[in-house]
Amino acid sequence: MTDLEKFEGFMKNYQDMVYGTAVRLLGNPTDAQDIAQSVFLKAFESFQALAESPTAGGWLKKVTTNLCLNQLNRYRYRWRFFSEMRADDNSPEFVDNVAAPEQELDLDEAERHQLLEKCLQRLPHAQRVPLVLYHFEDLPYEEIAKRLGASLSKVKTDIHRGRQSLKRFLQHRREDALGTEARPR
Amino acid sequence: MPWAPKPGHVDDCPRVQSRFRVNNPDPDPNLEAWASAELKKLPPVPAPATLLPRVLQRLEARARRYWWLRVWWDWPLAAKVASLMLSIALAGSLGGGGLLVDERVAAYAGDITERFTPLAGLWDIATALGRAAVQVWAAVAQPVILTGLALGTVLYLLCVGLGTAVVRSIWKRI
DSSP states (O other): OOHHHHHHHHHHHHHHHHHHHHHHHHSOHHHHHHHHHHHHHHHHHTHHHHTTOTTHHHHHHHHHHHHHHHHHHTTHHHHHHHHHHTTTOSOIIIIITSOOOOSOOOOOHHHHHHHHHHHHHHSOHHHHHHHHHHHTSOOOHHHHHHHHTOOHHHHHHHHHHHHHHHHHHHHHHHHHHHHHHHSOO | OOOOOOTTSGGGSHHHHHHHHHHSSOOOHHHHHHHHHHHHTOOOOOOOTTHHHHHHHHHHHHHHSOGGGSOGGGSOHHHHHHHHHHHHHHHHHHHHHHHHHHHHHHHHHHHHHHHTGGGHHHHHHHHHHHHHHHHHIIIIIHHHHHHHHHHHHHHHHHHHHHHHHHHHHHHHHO
């Protein structure tokens, strides 16, 4: 078996994890695919060490996160400036225009997952990135603040707003779905 | 029973409540648990079918490249050793050549100096004028220009600061 064939098997095992991490952090499938490609090209350079390593998954996840944050940092000053200018409301058009949750959310599980992924992608960078780092990468608030170069209170506020947006968005979509079903044909 | 402000109490004011929410961003402890439970349940996002062939194609193209088009680390060992020796030889010859060039340049400079000796008087005048200009600069122009520059910088920063403050306060009001 050649190195390339072995690498193909290795990639099949990890491609969903790498792509998933990238798409959740970047919120853009095209950029995520570019990042995933760069990660695997880097992995191939160290494939001798990674092939049998039990920590290969962790290594890939770390490289993916770093590359995504580097990519976002290229636009960091621009989005941080606007995010702080609108510190009281990071995304009025998205967060505040949707209804507040009043009832339990009783969507079908697959539909709920799909909606959550969609909502994650639609969150503004300033909310999505710390939210993903906290809930998917299990980083503590302090580490997130350090890596994003933001204050601890801003990170906490952004994560909180992100959670609120997710909940409101799900509720909003549920109401939409109910409204569509109830509409006479 | 949790504390709740009485009607008309200052804490019942929407502005005060809004400020409380800003300073205490997580008043709903269930929200974190809810988000954590929901997000942990999400299945992995499947990678697009194009990712694997795309990466393999890049790797194959990289492997097909001539060795001298790859990064130096990937060159064959013999080529690496040869290139290193060649680089050392090149650097050595450039150094030795530099010494030869230095001698020729020095001789040529001597010739030029002799040819232009009659112009030495003009050079002396130019030097004297230059020194006078430096003294005038040090005595008069330097403090004026430096003060002007400092004042300009302070005013510029003041304008930027005021502008930012005004834009941010207006944005918050909108």
